Amino acid sequence: MTQGGGLSIRNVGKVYDPEGINVLALQDFSFDISPGEFCVVVGPSGCGKTTLLNIIAGFDTLTSGEILMDGSLLTAPGKRLSPGADRMVVFQHGALFPWKTVLWNVTCGPVLQGRLARAEAEAQARRLLSRTGLAGIEEQYPEELSSGMRRRVELVRALMNDPKVLLLDEPFRALDALTRGVMHEHLLELYDLARKTVFFITHDLEEAIFLADRVVVMTTRPGRVKKVIDIDLPRPRDHHVLTTARYGELEEEVLAAVEEEARKAFETGERELA
Amino acid sequence: MRLAAWSRRVRRTATSAGLWRGVAGIALFFAVWEAASLVKLPFLRHVPAPHIVLESVVQTIQTSAYWSAVYISAKRVAIGYVIVLLGVPIGLAFGVSRLFKYTFFPVFETLRPIPPLAWVPLSILVWPTMEMTVISVIFLGSFFTVVINVLGGVETLDIRYVRAAVSMGARPWQVFWKVVLPAASPSIFIGAAIAMGLTWEIVVAAEMVSSIGSGQAGLGAMMWQAYVGGVIPLIITAMISIGLAGLIFSALIWQIGAYATRWRRVT
Numbered sequence: 001m002t003q004g005g006g007l008s009i010r011n012v013g014k015v016y017d018p019e020g021i022n023v024l025a026l027q028d029f030s031f032d033i034s035p036g037e038f039c040v041v042v043g044p045s046g047c048g049k050t051t052l053l054n055i056i057a058g059f060d061t062l063t064s065g066e067i068l069m070d071g072s073l074l075t076a077p078g079k080r081l082s083p084g085a086d087r088m089v090v091f092q093h094g095a096l097f098p099w100k101t102v103l104w105n106v107t108c109g110p111v112l113q114g115r116l117a118r119a120e121a122e123a124q125a126r127r128l129l130s131r132t133g134l135a136g137i138e139e140q141y142p143e144e145l146s147s148g149m150r151r152r153v154e155l156v157r158a159l160m161n162d163p164k165v166l167l168l169d170e171p172f173r174a175l176d177a178l179t180r181g182v183m184h185e186h187l188l189e190l191y192d193l194a195r196k197t198v199f200f201i202t203h204d205l206e207e208a209i210f211l212a213d214r215v216v217v218m219t220t221r222p223g224r225v226k227k228v229i230d231i232d233l234p235r236p237r238d239h240h241v242l243t244t245a246r247y248g249e250l251e252e253e254v255l256a257a258v259e260e261e262a263r264k265a266f267e268t269g270e271r272e273l274a
Numbered sequence: 275m276r277l278a279a280w281s282r283r284v285r286r287t288a289t290s291a292g293l294w295r296g297v298a299g300i301a302l303f304f305a306v307w308e309a310a311s312l313v314k315l316p317f318l319r320h321v322p323a324p325h326i327v328l329e330s331v332v333q334t335i336q337t338s339a340y341w342s343a344v345y346i347s348a349k350r351v352a353i354g355y356v357i358v359l360l361g362v363p364i365g366l367a368f369g370v371s372r373l374f375k376y377t378f379f380p381v382f383e384t385l386r387p388i389p390p391l392a393w394v395p396l397s398i399l400v401w402p403t404m405e406m407t408v409i410s411v412i413f414l415g416s417f418f419t420v421v422i423n424v425l426g427g428v429e430t431l432d433i434r435y436v437r438a439a440v441s442m443g444a445r446p447w448q449v450f451w452k453v454v455l456p457a458a459s460p461s462i463f464i465g466a467a468i469a470m471g472l473t474w475e476i477v478v479a480a481e482m483v484s485s486i487g488s489g490q491a492g493l494g495a496m497m498w499q500a501y502v503g504g505v506i507p508l509i510i511t512a513m514i515s516i517g518l519a520g521l522i523f524s525a526l527i528w529q530i531g532a533y534a535t536r537w538r539r540v541t
Contacts, residue, residue: 059437083441095438099456099537108452113443141537161442 004070005164005197007033007056013064013222014051025051027222029065033165036195040208042258043218043226044265049201052223053167056199058083069164085109088163090154092170096142102129102153103138109161121160128156132190148179152186159194168200172207184210185238192236205258209250210237217257220265227257322507330507331514340496344515347481347492350405351473351523354412358469361417362462365424370454382421390415390476394483405490411480416472420465427461428454460538463531470527474520493519 014026025048033039041049054060056067056074058081066076075081083089088109096105106125110116116124129135134152142150151171158166172180184207191198191211202208208215209231217227231250233241241247287293304324311323322330334340368375368382393414397407431454439453481494491499493512500508532539 057437057441083437085441085443087441089437089441091434091438093434095432095434097435097438097453097456099459099535100452108439108444109442112439112445112448112452143537 004035006035006070007074007165007197007199008068008071009033009052009056009065010067011065012052012055012062012067014048014055014060015063024222026062027224029218029224031216031225031228033197033199035070035197038191038198038200038211038213039216040200040202040212040214041216041218042202042205042208042254043223044220044258044262045203047218047220047261047265048223049218050169053089053169053199053201055081056165057087057089057167059089085113085161086164087167088158088161088165089167089169090158090171092173094147094150094154094171094174096150096154096157098142101139101141102134102145105142106153106157106160109157113161115162125156125160128159129153131193132156132186146179147175148183151175151183155187155190159190159196163196165197165199168198170202171200173203180204180207181239187211188235188237205251205254206242209233209247209254210242215254217254217261220261220268226261229254229257320506322510327507327510327514331511334508334511339491340515343491343493343496343512344519346490347477347494347516348519348523350408350412350477350481350492351519354409354416354477355470355473357409357413358416358420358473359466361420361465361469362424365421365462365465366428366454366458368421368425369428369458370450382418386418386422388414391479391483394480408477408480408492412473412476415476416469419472420469423461423465423468424458427458427465430461431457460531460535463527463535467524467527467531470524471520474516474523478516 009029009031012026012029013024016023016025029048029052031039041052043049051060055062058075061077061080062075063077067074069086073079096102097108100108103122103125106129107116107118107121110121110124111118126135126138129138132152132155134149134156137145137149137153142153145153154171172183175183188211198211200208200211212231215229215231216225217229218224219226229250233244233246233250308324310318311321368379390411393411394407397410397414398404401407401410435453435457436449439449444452477492478494478497481492482498493516497509497512500506500512
């Protein structure tokens, strides 16, 4: 299994320039993520979280600064970074191919890359699916599954790609609160199974604290690092952690940092925390 | 096992409310028509009552001329339709290649509004045989619809799927075969089904306009001859034949489409 996956984000800036009006999305964003770390980024709407994720994924470019992965340059201004399986993305609304079965969906990464033969990939996928309580749905189409199950399949698909970094853009946003709670525990199970570096974006502070090793609070636009909060809650975690005193203190701390930015965002006419 | 599934399906269809409502609708249609003939509504004075039409249908389908007309029209539709399916790769090319679209789309959009029958005079001059004329008009009359539908299918493709595929290491041609084509397939089959209806509309019109006197007589020519001879029940027989033929051909396309995109019918 691939190790590594340390990210070094250095002075990253992003200026959008639609018709000459400069919009500063990110400014001087610096942060290091160590290999295997679960890092959650929170911040007000429009603060550039998704922009940052898209830059790392290779869907967008940066205009200043640089990003390194495991010590080598990933992207810098003028360097085209193509998307790749080493930085697997799980999208907000999910992107399982509805025209393919679950098994095809989870095996397509290694098969398309030519990394594994189909039979081998299928065997591995069946193992992983059954380890995550998803055995028996291999031949079903995504539409036949509940939304929570689709998300779990999507996480399995991401892991099948053996990425160095998992990029998750509010993957549970569309789920109801109960399902989301269950998904958090499933995600942590998977995380404990293979300690991949995780870069996770959310608005949901409970989600952030429950999942993260470190929570990065971003400022309102232009996005910078406002505060980094170490989450020293012991792993493995389950929902009981949410009622501990330590969780309460951490929540207080994160909330204070986020609130200030949310207020600023609100005052500058930005949309409130969605 | 397979047989059991089949018989179950037949039984389900035979007992479904939808089927019997459809049958009732058709029966009602004929009943109203019959009643209207009985009371001799003035605007229906040239339309024979259904039982007279039925008599004509029974008589006509026993003649070989009728079946030869059906065969000739169906053959033209089939050949024209196969050529029309060229619109699928062309629509896909419009969808995936900006260069191709910018170069040829303006020409395409200018030709598209020209109605099929407007092509008839030129086609008669250009093509050496009447057969080619009819088929070329069929082609021109439904080709554009196929292209537009396929293009629409590609253009409404959600970028997430492409990004996901690229993230997982798919090469451009893999993205095409595994993402673009299946995502566009529902639109491809909608276009194909609409085109099937169009080809039947056009073949009859083209035959009426162009194949009188020369070439082989399809259903359109048969109808025209019936009109010239004043045989009204035969006109209606030909009309019913065209409707049923179009229905059967379209149903075939829908079935193929439903099978090819069966992932959509789950949930």
